Amino acid sequence: MKAMSPIVRTMTGLLFAPIFLFGAYIILHGHLTPGGGFQGGAIIATGMALFLVAFGSERWRKKLLSILESTGLMAFVSIGFLGIVGGLFLYNFLAGTGSPIFGQEIAGMAGYAHPNSAPLLSSGTVALLNMFVGLEVVSGLTLIVVTLGLFAFSGKEDD
Amino acid sequence: MINNGVKLLFLLLLVSGLSFMAWGIRDFGEPDGEVSMYDETSGETYKVKRTAMDDHFIESSQSKETSTNNAVTAIVFDYRGFDTLGEATVLFAAVTGVLVSIRHALKSRSKPKGGVKR
Amino acid sequence: MDWSLLYDAIHVVILLGIVAASVLVVRMKDLVSAAVALAAASLLLSLEFFILQAPDVAIAEAAVGAGLTTAIYIFAIKGTRRREEY
Numbered sequence A: 001m002k003a004m005s006p007i008v009r010t011m012t013g014l015l016f017a018p019i020f021l022f023g024a025y026i027i028l029h030g031h032l033t034p035g036g037g038f039q040g041g042a043i044i045a046t047g048m049a050l051f052l053v054a055f056g057s058e059r060w061r062k063k064l065l066s067i068l069e070s071t072g073l074m075a076f077v078s079i080g081f082l083g084i085v086g087g088l089f090l091y092n093f094l095a096g097t098g099s100p101i102f103g104q105e106i107a108g109m110a111g112y113a114h115p116n117s118a119p120l121l122s123s124g125t126v127a128l129l130n131m132f133v134g135l136e137v138v139s140g141l142t143l144i145v146v147t148l149g150l151f152a153f154s155g156k157e158d159d
Numbered sequence B: 001m002i003n004n005g006v007k008l009l010f011l012l013l014l015v016s017g018l019s020f021m022a023w024g025i026r027d028f029g030e031p032d033g034e035v036s037m038y039d040e041t042s043g044e045t046y047k048v049k050r051t052a053m054d055d056h057f058i059e060s061s062q063s064k065e066t067s068t069n070n071a072v073t074a075i076v077f078d079y080r081g082f083d084t085l086g087e088a089t090v091l092f093a094a095v096t097g098v099l100v101s102i103r104h105a106l107k108s109r110s111k112p113k114g115g116v117k118r
Numbered sequence C: 001m002d003w004s005l006l007y008d009a010i011h012v013v014i015l016l017g018i019v020a021a022s023v024l025v026v027r028m029k030d031l032v033s034a035a036v037a038l039a040a041a042s043l044l045l046s047l048e049f050f051i052l053q054a055p056d057v058a059i060a061e062a063a064v065g066a067g068l069t070t071a072i073y074i075f076a077i078k079g080t081r082r083r084e085e086y
Helices: A006-028 A037-055 A062-086 A125-154 B004-023 B052-060 B071-079 B081-110 C004-027 C031-051 C055-079
Strands: B031-038 B045-051
Touching: A006 A037, A006 A125, A037 A125, A037 C055, A062 A125, A062 B081, A125 B071, A125 B081, A125 C055, B052 B071, B071 B081, C004 C031, C031 C055
Parallel strands: none
Antiparallel strands: B031 B045
């Protein structure tokens, strides 16, 4: 797979970091603003597809991507099993407990005084599940796009 | 191979379990009472049937039960977390299918040129 | 001032754009152009989702429909023929 022109490569180098940052923002603020793990992961995977098309790189670490994807799904299931501590599968056992890991409560919610402000470290397991679903979606969609792209462009070099 | 009797037994078990679950399902929506809503444009009030589950989600997703500010994410990742697990499994299965069907062909196609290091 | 007429007009414009882009997807003989028209239809659909106050679905539709699906279609077209013959 050939690399594209220097204009495209320069613009990709400029745009890749903002796309990655925006996707990470969508994932990490999934419990506060619209979005979540799947949406942010799809955004980062779009940036990866842009990188693949512009630079034509064939040296992707597919084994690492597979391991990351499996890690995301297994961490999701593990957090689900940890919820059995509270009585149910996928029970939100961290929310509102005051623990430093996403355990803060939302202040002023009794009379809906501040319906649109909340601390970043709230929401218990929801933020953790967002992160792991984001990890899985990033690596999974990147793996699909990279594999199909290298397969489509590997046979013929001339056109 | 598994013989047909075991297959038939498994199928009957599956059908009986699924029909038992379908028999015990609750009515769709399950109206629990009426709430009067106010329409801003026409200025008249009308009655809306709301369910107990809707009220529970709206009232307690932002409070101590999940303490998630985004109620949609609270439903997707907490109340309906099992659905999200299924969605993640579907994506995993898709990636596995792509890799299994493409990887062998990719390896055999890019080998004769010899310029690809992986 | 009553803004509902403006909202209706925006809805009608976006929905007509979706219909026009979808007709182009079916009618075009150049498959890369058809894939780009499909991306345009998907982007307009995500705009419609955003106007209907579903930003979650809008983000997912814009990223998957307009980005990744187009890339996969173009890879598939690159692996086969570009022109559709009839």
